[in-house]
Amino acid sequence: MLRIISKSAEQTYKLGEKLGKNLQQGDIICLTGDLGAGKTAFTKGIGAGLDVKEFITSPTYTIINEYNGSIPLFHFDVYRLEGVEEMYELGYEEYFFGDGAVVIEWADIVKDIIPQERLWVTILRSNEEDSREIIFDASGERYQNIVEELMQYADTSH
Amino acid sequence: MYKDTTILAIETSCDETSAAIVRNGREVLSNVISTQIDIHKKFGGVVPEVASRKHLENINMIVQEALQQAGINLEKVDAVAVTSGPGLVGALLIGLTTAKALAYSINKPLIGVHHIEGHIAANYIEHKELQPPFICLVASGGHSHIVKVKDYDSFEILGQTRDDAAGEAFDKIARALGLGYPGGPLIDKISLKGNPEAIHFPRAFLEEGSYDFSFSGLKSAALSYLNSMKMKDEKINIADVAASFQAAVVEVLAEKLIRAAVEHNSKYAVLAGGVAANSKLRQELQCLGSQRGIEVLFPSSILCTDNAAMIGSAAYYRYIRGVVSDLTLNARPNLTIGERV
Numbered sequence: 320m321l322r323i324i325s326k327s328a329e330q331t332y333k334l335g336e337k338l339g340k341n342l343q344q345g346d347i348i349c350l351t352g353d354l355g356a357g358k359t360a361f362t363k364g365i366g367a368g369l370d371v372k373e374f375i376t377s378p379t380y381t382i383i384n385e386y387n388g389s390i391p392l393f394h395f396d397v398y399r400l401e402g403v404e405e406m407y408e409l410g411y412e413e414y415f416f417g418d419g420a421v422v423i424e425w426a427d428i429v430k431d432i433i434p435q436e437r438l439w440v441t442i443l444r445s446n447e448e449d450s451r452e453i454i455f456d457a458s459g460e461r462y463q464n465i466v467e468e469l470m471q472y473a474d475t476s477h
Numbered sequence: 478m479y480k481d482t483t484i485l486a487i488e489t490s491c492d493e494t495s496a497a498i499v500r501n502g503r504e505v506l507s508n509v510i511s512t513q514i515d516i517h518k519k520f521g522g523v524v525p526e527v528a529s530r531k532h533l534e535n536i537n538m539i540v541q542e543a544l545q546q547a548g549i550n551l552e553k554v555d556a557v558a559v560t561s562g563p564g565l566v567g568a569l570l571i572g573l574t575t576a577k578a579l580a581y582s583i584n585k586p587l588i589g590v591h592h593i594e595g596h597i598a599a600n601y602i603e604h605k606e607l608q609p610p611f612i613c614l615v616a617s618g619g620h621s622h623i624v625k626v627k628d629y630d631s632f633e634i635l636g637q638t639r640d641d642a643a644g645e646a647f648d649k650i651a652r653a654l655g656l657g658y659p660g661g662p663l664i665d666k667i668s669l670k671g672n673p674e675a676i677h678f679p680r681a682f683l684e685e686g687s688y689d690f691s692f693s694g695l696k697s698a699a700l701s702y703l704n705s706m707k708m709k710d711e712k713i714n715i716a717d718v719a720a721s722f723q724a725a726v727v728e729v730l731a732e733k734l735i736r737a738a739v740e741h742n743s744k745y746a747v748l749a750g751g752v753a754a755n756s757k758l759r760q761e762l763q764c765l766g767s768q769r770g771i772e773v774l775f776p777s778s779i780l781c782t783d784n785a786a787m788i789g790s791a792a793y794y795r796y797i798r799g800v801v802s803d804l805t806l807n808a809r810p811n812l813t814i815g816e817r818v
Contacts, residue, residue, distance in 0.1 A: 354649055355700035359640055359693060374639045377693070379649075380491070380619035382565065385811060408529065408567055446708075448701055 321455040321466050323473045324445075331357045331442070331451055332364035334472060338438075339368020341465050342420040344390055347434055349426030352442030357451055358424045361442065365422055366392055378424075382409060391419030398425045403432045438462040482796060485554045485579065486789030487540065489572030490564025490592050491619070493782065494535040498547035498554075499789030502797075503601055506547035508779070508786040511535045529567035536575050543785070551583055556801065558792030561589035562812030563619070569808035577804050586801035588792040592783075593814050596749040597626055598791035599780040607774060612743040614734040616758075617750035618644035618659075621730075623688045623737050624814065626747075629794035632815040635737055636688025643726055643752050646692040650699050650722050654715050664719045665755050671716030673724035673757075676702060680729050688733050695725050723757055731761040738771045748775035751782055 325331040338348070348365070350358045359377050366375040369388035378384040378396040386392040393414040400406065406429050414421055415434065426433060436459025443452040457466045481500055488495045498506040511531075544551060559576035562569060573589075580587040597613050609626045612635070616622075621638040641649070644661055651660025656667065678698050681691040699722050706713050730752070738746040746766055752758065753775045766773035780787060795801065 353700075354653060355693075355697040357697075363640075374637070374689075376638055377641045377645060379645050380642065381563065381810060383810070444704070448705075 321469060321473055323453045323455070323469070325357075325451045325453055327449050328357060328360050331360050331453065332367070334453060334469070335361040335364020335366075336368040337364075337469060337472060338465065339365035339420075341468050342369060342390070344418050344420070345416065346420045346461075346465075347415065347437040348420070348422045349433055349437055349439045350422060350424045350442070351427050351439070353444060356442040356444055358442060361440070361453075362394055362422050362424070365420075366394075369420065383414065385419075391417070393417070393419050393421045395421065395423040396425060397423060397428045400428055403429050406432055435459070436462060438465060482555050482793060483549065483553060484556050484558050484588075484789045484792050484796065485540070485543070485551070486558040486590075486785040486792060487536070487572045487576050488560045488592075488595065488783055488785040488788045489532045489536065489568050490560045490562070491568060491783055493784065494532045494539050494571075495783065495785035496536075496540045496543035497785035497789050498543055498549060499602075499786055499793065502598075502790045502793030503605055505602055505786045505789075506549070507543045507545075508784055509539050509543045509546065510779075510782070510784050511539055529565070529571060532568055532571040536571055540575065540579070551579065554583060554585060556580070556586045556588055556792065556796050557583075558588040558590055558788050559806075560592045560595060560788055561802075561806055562809030563592055564808075564810060566808050566810045569810070573806065573808050577806070581804060586796065587804060587806060588795050588800075589802040589806045590788045590791045590795070591812055591814055591816070593620055593622060593624070593750075594632065594791045595787040597624065597747070598794075599749055599776040599784070599787035600747050600774055601790050602786060603776040603780055604774050607745065607747070610743065611745040611747050612734065612738040612741055613747040613749055614730060614753075615750045616643040616730060616748075616752035618642060618648060620644075620750060621690045621692075621752075622814065623733060625737075625741060630798065630800065634814060635741075636690065636733065638690040638692065639683075640691050640693035641696060643690070643692060643730060644750070646696050646726060647723075647752070649696055650719070653700055653703055654718060656715070656719070659751075661752060661755060664723055665757065667716050668720035668723045668757065671714065671718070671720030673720040675714065675717035676721040678702075678721055678725040680725050682729060682732070688737055690729065690733070692726065695722070723755070727755065727758045727761050730758060731765055734762065735765045735769055735771055738766075739769055744772060746771045746773050748773070749781070754778045754781040
């Protein structure tokens with residue numbers, strides 16, 4: 320588990336960008352955190368790391384947004400879903416096991432269908448207004464390697 | 478001799494199952510909307526799976542009702558129009574499949590319509606004199622676009638949201654304030670009792686000259702405010718927070734729309750989409766518009782919401798230009814405006 324303190328939305332974006340640069344086909348990134356914690360800001364960074372040129376907008380209404388970058392980015396927001404049945408309806412397997420990287424906001428709502436190996440990122444508000452605690456929890460070797468790549472940024476923030 | 482054109486239109490892209498009969502693009506013979514909001518209220522938002530299932534239960538009945546209210550038989554319809562995107566794929570498919578079957582059964586053309594182009598066309602129904610070109614702000618739960626309507630079937634996006642849509646920001650703050658769903662009308666209502674200057678929330682105008690929007694900073698600021706009040710154990714004045722939040726959204730939307738109309742020499746600044754029903758936005762626009770010599774137009778509330786009549790209007794202008802779809806028309810959740818469907 321890796322904890323990084325981000326002092327600003329820009330820093331959260333930059334961390335997303337570093338993560339994005341290391342992503343490959345089939346990678347699954349789960350995101351949790353309160354409304355306004357910075358999940359979409361972090362995902363915008365991931366998009367930048369994947370060379371997505373379009374604006375990454377909130378998928379709250381559309382549930383799934385798809386972007387073309389160096390590899391496709393599938394951006395889920397399952398805030399409105401009641402549970403996993405709706406993910407089956409949406410045909411999530413085609414995205415999870417497809418040719419792109421997957422980011423899922425509010426992933427805890429659909430926990431049961433998240434593959435065992437994944438990177439789970441939790442963004443927590445702190446007492447200082449713009450500061451956030453970002454926790455990276457990797458399971459599986461692939462994701463542990465990704466987190467190790469991010470380790471260097473932890474040191475500079477202490 | 479001039480012949481009337483009658484279009485049967487279907488809209489199922491999000492909350493509402495709707496069917497309408499529209500004559501010559503501007504005359505609504507019927508516009509039946511089965512609002513699914515009661516179901517969504519329970520969940521505090523649009524639940525896509527629930528939405529598709531309800532659409533499926535409703536659609537045949539709604540189409541029958543639309544024909545009946547218009548007093549015509551299906552055989553009298555000249556074309557069948559349907560929203561083909563953007564929207565929730567499962568919901569779109571219900572409307573699309575129904576429209577295809579109906580068009581095929583009467584051997585008449587099928588016309589796919591972009592949902593936002595439909596919202597813009599709602600103004601053709603309301604304002605018989607309105608013709609392109611003009612500038613339109615389409616603001617709803619899923620969209621915040623400033624569109625230059627160059628012609629009935631030619632559009633240029635001047636600006637759009639870079640993060641959250643305006644209506645979505647309303648929904649999320651309404652939820653945080655414990656007001657319920659849908660957030661827009663509830664915030665509008667309670668704001669009448671609040672002071673819009675009580676709390677100063679940020680206005681994101683972005684780079685100079687930009688027509689883009691960003692509401693996520695405002696959302697975070699409002700949530701931080703609520704959070705800090707809670708931590709200090711101070712009482713929150715919900716009406717003041719709602720009014721101040723609404724003022725921040727409205728100011729940016731109104732200013733950018735009017736500026737776009739001025740800079741593009743448009744006689745009209747036109748409003749469309751669910752957020753067009755917001756009373757404060759209408760008021761602010763009329764005030765700014767009269768200062769700058771711009772006429773502000775918006776549809777009546779029933780045409781602001783998702784409805785099939787607006788789809789029938791947009792489809793008419795495709796039909797008379799011979800732009801029709803074929804039965805391979807598919808649901809396109811990420812369809813871009815102006816794209817041929």
